[in-house]
Amino acid sequence: MILAHPQKCVACHLCEGACSFKHEGAFQPAKTRIFVHDFVDEAVYVPVACFHCKDAPCLSNCPTYAITRDPLTGQVTVNDDKCIGCKMCMVACPFSVMGFQTERNVAQNCDLCGGDPQCVKVCVYDALEYVDLEPTDWMVRLDMAERPAAAAG
Amino acid sequence: MPYGWVGHVLRVNLTEGSAKKEPLNFDWARQYIGGRGLGTRYLYEEIDPRCDPLGPENKVIFATGPLTGTFAPTGGRYMVLCKGPLTDAIACSNSGGYWGPELKFAGYDMVILEGRSPKPVYIWVYNDQVEIRDAAHVWGKTTEETEDILRAETDPQARISGIGPAGENLNRVACVINDKSRAAGRSGVGAAVGSKNVKAIVVRGTGAVQVADALKFSELVFESLKEINESPVTAGALRGLGTASTVGFTNSVGILPTNNFQQCTFEHANAIGGPTIAQTVLRRNKGCYSCPIGCARVTEIRDQTSKWQGRGEGPEYESIFGLGSDCGVGDLNAVLYANYLCNLYAVDTISAGGTVAAAMELAERGYIPKEDLAELDFELKFGNADAVMKCLELMTYRKGKLGNLMAEGGYRLAEHYGHPELFMGSKKQDFAAYDPRGAKGMGLGYATSNRGACHLRGYSMTLEWFAPMEMRLDPFTTDGKAQAQMQLQDKCAAEDSSGVCTFTTFVVTPDKLAPMYNAATGENLSVEEWMNAGDRIWNLERLFNNRAGLSRKDDTLPPRMTREPLTGGAVQGQVVELAPMLEEYYRIRGWDEDGNPKADTLARLGLA
Numbered sequence: 196m197i198l199a200h201p202q203k204c205v206a207c208h209l210c211e212g213a214c215s216f217k218h219e220g221a222f223q224p225a226k227t228r229i230f231v232h233d234f235v236d237e238a239v240y241v242p243v244a245c246f247h248c249k250d251a252p253c254l255s256n257c258p259t260y261a262i263t264r265d266p267l268t269g270q271v272t273v274n275d276d277k278c279i280g281c282k283m284c285m286v287a288c289p290f291s292v293m294g295f296q297t298e299r300n301v302a303q304n305c306d307l308c309g310g311d312p313q314c315v316k317v318c319v320y321d322a323l324e325y326v327d328l329e330p331t332d333w334m335v336r337l338d339m340a341e342r343p344a345a346a347a348g
Numbered sequence: 349m350p351y352g353w354v355g356h357v358l359r360v361n362l363t364e365g366s367a368k369k370e371p372l373n374f375d376w377a378r379q380y381i382g383g384r385g386l387g388t389r390y391l392y393e394e395i396d397p398r399c400d401p402l403g404p405e406n407k408v409i410f411a412t413g414p415l416t417g418t419f420a421p422t423g424g425r426y427m428v429l430c431k432g433p434l435t436d437a438i439a440c441s442n443s444g445g446y447w448g449p450e451l452k453f454a455g456y457d458m459v460i461l462e463g464r465s466p467k468p469v470y471i472w473v474y475n476d477q478v479e480i481r482d483a484a485h486v487w488g489k490t491t492e493e494t495e496d497i498l499r500a501e502t503d504p505q506a507r508i509s510g511i512g513p514a515g516e517n518l519n520r521v522a523c524v525i526n527d528k529s530r531a532a533g534r535s536g537v538g539a540a541v542g543s544k545n546v547k548a549i550v551v552r553g554t555g556a557v558q559v560a561d562a563l564k565f566s567e568l569v570f571e572s573l574k575e576i577n578e579s580p581v582t583a584g585a586l587r588g589l590g591t592a593s594t595v596g597f598t599n600s601v602g603i604l605p606t607n608n609f610q611q612c613t614f615e616h617a618n619a620i621g622g623p624t625i626a627q628t629v630l631r632r633n634k635g636c637y638s639c640p641i642g643c644a645r646v647t648e649i650r651d652q653t654s655k656w657q658g659r660g661e662g663p664e665y666e667s668i669f670g671l672g673s674d675c676g677v678g679d680l681n682a683v684l685y686a687n688y689l690c691n692l693y694a695v696d697t698i699s700a701g702g703t704v705a706a707a708m709e710l711a712e713r714g715y716i717p718k719e720d721l722a723e724l725d726f727e728l729k730f731g732n733a734d735a736v737m738k739c740l741e742l743m744t745y746r747k748g749k750l751g752n753l754m755a756e757g758g759y760r761l762a763e764h765y766g767h768p769e770l771f772m773g774s775k776k777q778d779f780a781a782y783d784p785r786g787a788k789g790m791g792l793g794y795a796t797s798n799r800g801a802c803h804l805r806g807y808s809m810t811l812e813w814f815a816p817m818e819m820r821l822d823p824f825t826t827d828g829k830a831q832a833q834m835q836l837q838d839k840c841a842a843e844d845s846s847g848v849c850t851f852t853t854f855v856v857t858p859d860k861l862a863p864m865y866n867a868a869t870g871e872n873l874s875v876e877e878w879m880n881a882g883d884r885i886w887n888l889e890r891l892f893n894n895r896a897g898l899s900r901k902d903d904t905l906p907p908r909m910t911r912e913p914l915t916g917g918a919v920q921g922q923v924v925e926l927a928p929m930l931e932e933y934y935r936i937r938g939w940d941e942d943g944n945p946k947a948d949t950l951a952r953l954g955l956a
Contacts, residue, residue: 199841202632205632205633205634205639205642205644206635207424207632207636207637207638207639207640207642208446208637208638209419209638209639209640211416212417212419212638213419214554216419216562216566219556220558220562221556221557221558221559222417222418222419222556222557222558223453223555223556223557223678224449225453225553225554225555226556235527235528238631238632238646240634243420243936263349316570317419317570317573318574319573319577319583319640320635320640320642348856
């Protein structure tokens with residue numbers, strides 16, 4: 196998964212550009228799969244991409260079983276041919292990182308660029324890191340959630 | 349769909365209250381790259397350079413470059429062009445933030461504002477939907493308040509570029525502010541927007557910017573990102589301490605202008621320099637769109653005992669000089685507070701500071717009658733931070749006689765009191781923070797800059813002081829300065845027009861930037877043709893100015909720079925020998941003795 200270090204982020208949105216460039220072949224942040232939330236007044240910038248949750252609400256709420264998990268890597272994937280565009284997964288996602296392709300009428304999440312994530316590659320601030328999913332990942336997520344709050348305080 | 353450019357211009361006629369989408373002129377886009385060059389071409393075609401810059405016949409263009417909105421390093425810039433209210437010359441002010449890319453995602457390379465609205469309005473652009481909306485409820489509000497209100501009534505992800513109270517009051521040093529604290533600062537472009545009764549342009553776009561050769565483009569960008577990330581300038585000084593990192597250096601060599609350029613070192617320089625900022629007021633770094641440098645400083649005043657309180661962005665090096673050393677203010681909290689005020693009012697920190705500094709010297713020398721100083725409440729003298737804050741308020745709201753005069757900028761103020769020689773600038777625009785007596789190339793640059801005195805039109809500091817020893821030009825001689833300045837001016841004109849930030853170009857040279865532009869747009873310019881395009885842009889700006897009535901008589905420096913040497917510091921005994929540099933400069937530019945481009949020069953550049 197893409198592990199973010201919000202305290203290193205400067206809100207340059209380079210990752211969004213790189214993401215859309217990789218997946219859409221053009222620079223279009225409206226279709227990015229990684230999102231930088233910039234809370235300007237609080238000076239807190241938080242990049243968020245799909246966490247490939249251990250107990251993924253998108254997966255368990257999909258009526259057509261279009262969302263599956265790779266048993267080896269743990270990666271959560273939307274299978275376009277089964278997706279009917281009902282957006283249940285978007286509603287279910289606790290982090291609001293499930294995106295949607297209007298033209299193709301399918302949901303989309305971070306696909307880790309097949310193991311070479313462009314957002315990580317483009318981030319010169321080392322605010323993004325590509326890490327394997329581990330059983331301890333809940334601790335990582337908790338830490339991520341707490342750090343922006345600490346930075347804001 | 350075109351590559352690099354998105355191919356459309358939004359033309360808003362404010363007199364009629366109409367907006368229309370028209371195709372971009374691609375012939376011009378190819379010849380003038382984009383942004384600054386292309387915008388100048390449109391202005392040159394569409395307005396009379398002799399027009400009143402605050403009249404409805406002037407036009408204001410918000411222009412992006414072909415790299416704006418891509419992930420080219422610092423590909424987030426846009427420019428505001430018009431005839432400058434401060435300078436009566438061509439104006440092009442450059443800003444970062446997120447507004448420029450958003451405009452391209454909405455499907456426009458440029459917005460052209462023409463005419464004058466009968467009442468205050470703002471323009472709301474959501475892709476193809478454009479509305480001219482009433483702005484009575486935000487008129488008079490600061491930039492921050494305006495942004496919050498307009499975002500709440502349009503779209504939570506909208507980006508906003510607009511003016512503050514200064515622009516509304518046609519203050520000639522008013523700027524345009526986007527994203528709360530990024531400024532298209534110079535030449536009074538904010539007043540031109542204010543004269544059209546436009547408060548802001550609010551943009552939200554969901555479209556795409558495409559590039560011609562994705563693989564090549566990607567490869568060049570990743571190489572450049574690596575270079576930037578390894579450079580001691582961009583990743584070291586600028587990311588580490590911001591532009592404020594320069595304060596210590598310029599002060600140590602003696603070119604940090606102090607007390608309206610009466611001194612070149614400042615006793616409190618350390619108190620307002622980069623390291624102090626990092627240790628005391630810095631909250632964190634920020635980057636503009638697509639920026640791998642991250643020089644912006646998000647700050648807050650933490651000292652609870654200080655009379656100045658607040659938070660915001662800044663200060664940049666130029667603001668530290670303008671509101672700090674040039675006014676003799678050595679209290680960092682005061683400099684920060686003045687900077688925040690400038691952002692809220694939307695005035696240019698350089699020119700506002702320069703104007704206050706000129707007023708201070710006029711007052712100290714007794715040239716301003718006592719009754720004119722009555723509404724000030726504070727003694728107008730160097731080092732008095734209270735007076736700086738009060739002056740900013742008076743000039744923004746044009747309060748009283750002094751406020752009204754300061755709102756006209758430093759030159760007109762000094763001229764009114766009979767001492768225009770105490771205004772430190774060129775073409776009525778204030779100098780930036782490098783004393784040209786200690787960097788002669790900067791002197792030539794200030795004098796010949798098309799938009800009035802400016803450090804970024806030909807930033808020869810890079811060669812005269814910042815370059816490694818073996819590449820350095822002696823800052824105290826005039827040798828080779830005309831040639832260096834000309835090349836820097838052409839280079840910068842091309843780079844600005846492409847949509848990247850000057851700081852990127854410290855590392856990413858034209859031999860990489862030109863191919864990047866080619867890969868984005870599908871053009872095929874050699875490095876030589878790229879520089880040639882810069883030359884063409886520079887000469888077109890000059891033509892605009894000549895038609896506006898400017899000539900050699902305006903390529904000047906105040907007598908303090910050419911006749912009064914400083915005592916102390918490394919620049920001891922130095923003055924700027926402008927005449928010989930100017931003569932050589934005109935000659936190699938291919939201009940006549942009065943500074944008009946010759947016929948064969950115009951023919952060579954395709955401007956005939």
